[in-house]
Amino acid sequence: GQSITLTVIYKGKAFSTNWHQDNDLCASIAHPPKGWTDGVVGSLWLEDFDAKTHVKTNGHACLLIIDGHNSHYTQEFLDYAQDHNIHVLCYPAHSTHVYQGLNVVVFSPLKHCWTEERDQFESESWLCIMKLNFIMIYAKAHQKVLTHNLIQTAFMKTGVWPFNPSDVIKEMMAASLETSSQGHLPLLQPSPVHAVTSLLHQHQMID
Numbered sequence: 001g002q003s004i005t006l007t008v009i010y011k012g013k014a015f016s017t018n019w020h021q022d023n024d025l026c027a028s029i030a031h032p033p034k035g036w037t038d039g040v041v042g043s044l045w046l047e048d049f050d051a052k053t054h055v056k057t058n059g060h061a062c063l064l065i066i067d068g069h070n071s072h073y074t075q076e077f078l079d080y081a082q083d084h085n086i087h088v089l090c091y092p093a094h095s096t097h098v099y100q101g102l103n104v105v106v107f108s109p110l111k112h113c114w115t116e117e118r119d120q121f122e123s124e125s126w127l128c129i130m131k132l133n134f135i136m137i138y139a140k141a142h143q144k145v146l147t148h149n150l151i152q153t154a155f156m157k158t159g160v161w162p163f164n165p166s167d168v169i170k171e172m173m174a175a176s177l178e179t180s181s182q183g184h185l186p187l188l189q190p191s192p193v194h195a196v197t198s199l200l201h202q203h204q205m206i207d
């Protein structure tokens with residue numbers, strides 16, 4: 001198994017070369033105006049994915065397993081996939097907590113390590129996490145956690161490879177419970193959102 005470089009999405013109307021400073025992950029950077037992936041970003045990502053994987057397939061079809069976000073199913077996205085021998089498979093609705101390797105294996109240790117790296121950076125530098133330094137700080141957590149073995153484990157635990165449907169049983173398909181209303185985003189939330197989530201968290205503490 002092998003991995004490819006990731007894509008980081010920032011909110012911005014124009015690209016800044018400063019975002020590429022200390023980019024040890026060689027991450028691709030997108031900057032949609034609203035800061036969320038969309039059809040344009042999705043199609044560009046697919047082209048980037050194809051460029052990094054088509055040599056490794058040795059002429060065979062490539063299976064791309066993704067969630068149901070609408071940016072993955074534009075006509076442009078699907079046409080490109082069909083033209084380049086990429087088979088797109090969508091996880092069933094509300095099932096990524098049992099089928100998606102990122103949710104099942106990767107995100108928990110990555111979140112823990114990211115929190116440690118972020119806190120250490122802020123305590124030592126007295127600086128906040130910004131677009132200018134985010135990749136540099138995140139890279140430390142990414143490189144520690146996303147090892148070759150962990151990536152393989154993510155595919156194995158979800159029964160994707162080696163293929164094993166019995167790894168996911170009916171009882172595991174219950175909807176995941178919401179346990180917190182306080183966000184843990186790498187970048188600071190807009191002040192109104194931050195204020196509301198803080199109030200909700202305080203209310204939960206009082207209850």
